[in-house]
Amino acid sequence: MSLAGLAWRFLWARPLVAALNLALLSLGVAAMVFLLVVGAQVERSLQRDLTGIDLVVGAKGSPLQLILAGVFHLDVPTGNVPLAAVQTLRGNPMVAQVIPLALGDSLRGYRIVGTTPDYLALYAGQLEQGRSWVAPLEAVVGQQVARELGLQPGQRFAGSHGLGRDGESHGSVPYTVVGRLARCDCVLDRLVLTGVESVWAVHEHHEAEDVQDQKALRDEREVTLMLLKYRSPLAAVTVPRWVNAQDGLQSAAPALESARLFRMVGVGVDVLRGFAMLLIGVGAVSVFVALLHAVRDREPDLAMIRMLGAPPRRLAALIMLEALWLSALGTALGLALGHGLAQVLGWTLARDRSLTVVGLYWTPGELWCIVAVVALAMAAAALPARRAIRLDVTRLLQTPR
C-alpha cells in the first residue's frame, strides 16, 4: 500500500459520499465533453460541406431551408426552378460555375441527387470502386450508403418517390450502381449520385401517361437547386440581388445563413455549456465539503499517521491525493459517458440518414476540461489539506473515538 493506496482506501471508507461526488463530477464532465465532441464534429462537417459554395439558388422560400436542403441535405427543398434559370445563370459573366441539383427521390432514406460531375469535384470525391455515371439511370453511391445498404457496382436498385422512407417505388425504372465513393467525411458519404437526366427520366416515366405527356414534361424540365461559385467578389453584391428579383427564384448565401444557424443553435449550446459548468462547479464544492468533513472525521487517524512519523506535508499530500483520485475517476467516467453519449447520438443520426457523429473523436477542449476539473478538485482540497497540516496531534490522541 502506498500513500495513493491509503488515499484510495480513505476515499471509499465513505462510499455514498464518494459516489455522490463522483456522480456530480462525471456528469458535469460528460455534459461538457458531449458538447465539445458533438459540436466540433457537426461544425467541421457543416464547414466542410459549405466549402466552395458561394450561393445557393432555389425556389422562393426560406433561405435557411435552401441551405439545409441544398447543401446539407437535411431539410426538404422549397420547390423546383425552371431549367432555363440554370442556363441563364451559366451565361452570367459574374458566375464561374453552376451545379444543378435535382432532388425528389430517395433510396431507403438516402437521397438520390441528380447532378453533374462538378458536384463530385466540389468535394474532391474519389471513386473507391467502379466509375462515375455516364448514361441515365447509372448511379454512384456514397460510402455510408454502400456500407449500410451493401451496394456494389453492378447491382440494381429502385428509388422511391419523395425524401422519406415510405414513398412509392419507381420499380419499373431501376438504377444500376456503377461506382462506389471513398469516404470523404462530407455530405457525399450519405448520397446516391446520378445525372440530372436520370431524375427527369424516372419522373417522366412515372408521371406521363402517353408520348405526348412525355414531350410536355420534357419541355418543362426543372431542377431543385443550384450551387453557384462566383467569378469575382463583386458578384456577392450583384448576383443575389438579380436572383431575388426573378419570379420564383430565391438566393441564400451559405456564409450568412450558416452564421445565422450557428447563432440560433449557439444559444442552446451556451445554455447546455453553462449547465455543464454549473455541474462541475457544484461537484467541486461537493468535493470541498466532503474533504473538509473527511478531515474533521478523520482527525484522529491523521494524528496517528503523524505519530507514526509522517511530516505535516505528507498529511496534506494524502488529502490532495484523495481529491486527485476523485477528479481522475470523475474525468475518466465523464469522458467515457460523454463519448458514449456522442456515439449514441451518432447512431440515432445515422438511422435518420443525417450528419455523421462518432464517439471516438477527440478535441483539444477536452484536455482543458480535464485540467480544469483536476485544478478545481485540487483547489477544493487546499483548505482541508491546510487543516490537516495544522492538526494538534497531542490533543487528538487523547480524544476518545
Next chain:
Amino acid sequence: MLSLRGLSYRYPAGPALVFPDFEAPAGARVLLSGPSGSGKSTLIALCAGLLAPQQGALRVAGQDLSAMTAAQRDAWRGATLGVVPQRLHLSAGLTVLDNLAMSFVSVGMPVDRSRLEMLLGELDIGALAGRRPHQLSVGQAQRVALARALVRQPTMLLVDEPTANLDDEAIAAVLQLLERTARHVNATLLIATHDARVAQSLPEAKLLRLTRPTAEVVA
C-alpha cells in the same frame, strides 16, 4: 534510554510544567505517573518529538531532542518510536492489515508484508488481518495497536494508559504482552499510568512521578 535534565515546558497562558531529572538505561521499564494536570501527556508528547523542549535537555533513545528541528523529530519518531495511545486510534475505514501497513506508508517506505505477517503471528492475531476495528474485541484491538507500534522495530515504546477500563485479568495479560514484546525487540518501555496495579505487576520498573505545578503569577 531516557534522560531528563532540567526539562520544563510552558503552554501559552499556563503554568510552567517542570519535570524532575531522570535517567533510565536502554531496555529499561519506566512507569510515568502523576495526577491529572501534572504533565504526563505533555512529557509523552515531548518524548515523541511532537513538542519541542523549551528548557533543559531531553534525550530519548540516544538522541537529544532539544537540538532537533521539527522535520528531524518527525523522521526520528518514525524510525525510533512505537506509540500505543490510550484510545488506540485504529483507523475505522481500514482493515487490521492496512492499519499496520500505515506505519510504513506514513514514512514513505514500501510495505514489508513478511514483517507484518510475522508480527500478526507473534501476537496471535493473524486470523484478524482482514477484519475492521469494529469487529475486534478490546483485547484484540490492543494487540493490533501494539503490533502497529512494533512494525518498524522501535527502540522506544511509549504506551499511554494501557489498562484503562480493563479488569485485573486483562491488565495482567496486557502488561505481560507489553513486557514480553519490549524484551523481544530490546526496546525501552515507557508506560504512562495512574493505575497502581501496573506498578505492582512491574516491580522492577523505574518510577517517574510527576506532581501538579503550583500556581504562579504570569507576568
